Amino acid sequence: MADLQQLHDAILAGNMNAAIAVTKEAVEAGAQPGDLVNGYMIKAMEDIGAKFEAGQAYVPNLLMAARAMKGALDVLKPMMQGSGVTSMGKIVIATVKGDLHDIGKNLVASMLEGCGFEVINLGVDQSDQKIVDAVNQHHPDILALSALLTTTMGNMKVVIDALTAAGLRDSVKIMVGGAPISEAFAKEIGADGYSANANEAVALAKSLV
Amino acid sequence: MDFRRMNMSDIKLDMSEIFRSMGYPDPSSPAQDMEAVVMSLVERFAAVCHPRFRYIESSVEGLSPKGIIMKGLSGADKYLLFIATAGMEFQQEIDKIAQEGDIVKVYAADLIGSEIAEATVRECVKAIEADYAPLGVSNPYSPGYCGWVLSEQREIFSRFGADTCGVKLNDSCLMYPIKSVSGIVSVGAAVEKREYGCAICGRKDCYKNRLKTIKK
Incomplete structure (x- = not known):
């Protein structure tokens, strides 16, 4: 059996090839996906998040860790059906209408996926109707909205109003983020939570489901 | 003027800006693995990309940039509108990178693309300075920033006629x-x-001002 601490360390270091290799070795030796995911992989993502919060890691480190996590998860996916490993929750994520910025959103999506959420990424410049349709179709636990521009952040409220009008507002928690967004703005528009960065977004999502 | 088509060697990328955007406190010494990713992508883009720009004399009639911008433009004898782009070749290449599915590369490519566009704007301003010397030239200002509404892109683009360096606006004026x-x-x-x-902009909810705060 591989030294499973190496799986944790490979993800923490953002070393995808090592993470995949250790995962394969562990699987061949009979390790259970749930033990790998819950015992080592999610812990590594939590640890890189903590380093980020402490200023000891940067956005590229988060991304490399998320990439390594995804590589390892891809090895496990065929075995995870019926293995008892369940998603932490379903999240629909989108950048609002009028805004083409997607790097921050994608970083949040990758971190959420890395930490065990099922993420449906709608993309950028998404109208309120498209987002309402996606909530209607996917029934997510959380809707995550992103905006980078002060000129587009107002469209978050348009989405929330559209969800209310469609009778869907109470069926989904809404979290918002993006550089111009603040806690006060989130409250003002009726969102359920705000996060300042990808790491906080994971913690917020966990608290909302 | 007709649009000017350049090679990547004609523009000067500010590499430290790319690494600063990644959050490295000392952008002159990023992590080696990330630096390698960025340099490899820059080479990849250099092989295919042709940034372009075009500017025209126009007026501010029908446009409503906010006070901060008008202050920056003050003293004008003429106003020039410009369009600068990393180009369709860049777009096609970054689309390929996105298809490859490596989130680290996609992230780095996006930041490189932003810097290519900014470097193209710098070349555009240099060309204006050369064409209009010895007159002074202001900094460039864009819709979507400093409170200038994005919808005025439509008016700006209409003044360029058919020659917009291949840049198109979608329904959201993006x-x-x-x-x-x-x-x-x-x-x-x-x-x-x-x-x-x-x-000069005190807007606390703008991401550029937030980055400035973080840098402190």
Whole structure:
């Protein structure tokens, strides 16, 4: 059996090839996906998040860790059906209408996926109707909205109003983020939570489901 | 003027800006693995990309940039509108990178694209300075920033006629290729490069001001 601490360390270091290799070795030796995911992989993502919060890691480190996590998860996916490993929750994520910025959103999506959420990424410049349709179709636990521009952040409220009008507002928690967004703005528009960065977004999502 | 098509060797990328955007406190010494990713992508883009820009003389009639921008444009004898873009070749290449599915590369490519667009704007301003010397040229200002509403992109683009460097607007007034910039500069004997937008804009909810706060 591989030294499973190496799986944790490979993800923490953002070393995808090592993470995949250790995962394969562990699987061949009979390790259970749930033990790998819950015992080592999610812990590594939590640890890189903590380093980020402490200023000891940067956005590229988060991304490399998320990439390594995804590589390892891809090895496990065929075995995870019926293995008892369940998603932490379903999240629909989108950048609002009028805004083409997607790097921050994608970083949040990758971190959420890395930490065990099922993420449906709608993309950028998404109208309120498209987002309402996606909530209607996917029934997510959380809707995550992103905006980078002060000129587009107002469209978050348009989405929330559209969800209310469609009778869907109470069926989904809404979290918002993006550089111009603040806690006060989130409250003002009726969102359920705000996060300042990808790491906080994971913690917020966990608290909302 | 007709649009100017350049090679990547004609523009000067500010590599430290790319690494600063990644959050490295000392952008001159990023992590080696990330630096390798960025340098490899820059080479990849250099092989295919042709940034372009075009500017035209116009007026501010029908446009409503906010006070901060008008202050930056003050002293104008003329106003010039411009479009600058990393180009469709860049868009096609970054689309390929996205298809490859490596989130680290996609992230780095996006930041490189932003810097290519900014470097293209710098070349555009240099060309204006050369064409209008010895008049002063202001800093460039764009819709979507400093409170200038994005919908005025439509008016700006209408003044360029068919020749928009291949840049198109979608229904939300966003540009495609994505890494494109449109905006305005002023030219005149009394025009000077004032302290730039972020330095004079106190808007706390703008991401550029937030980055400034984080850097402190």
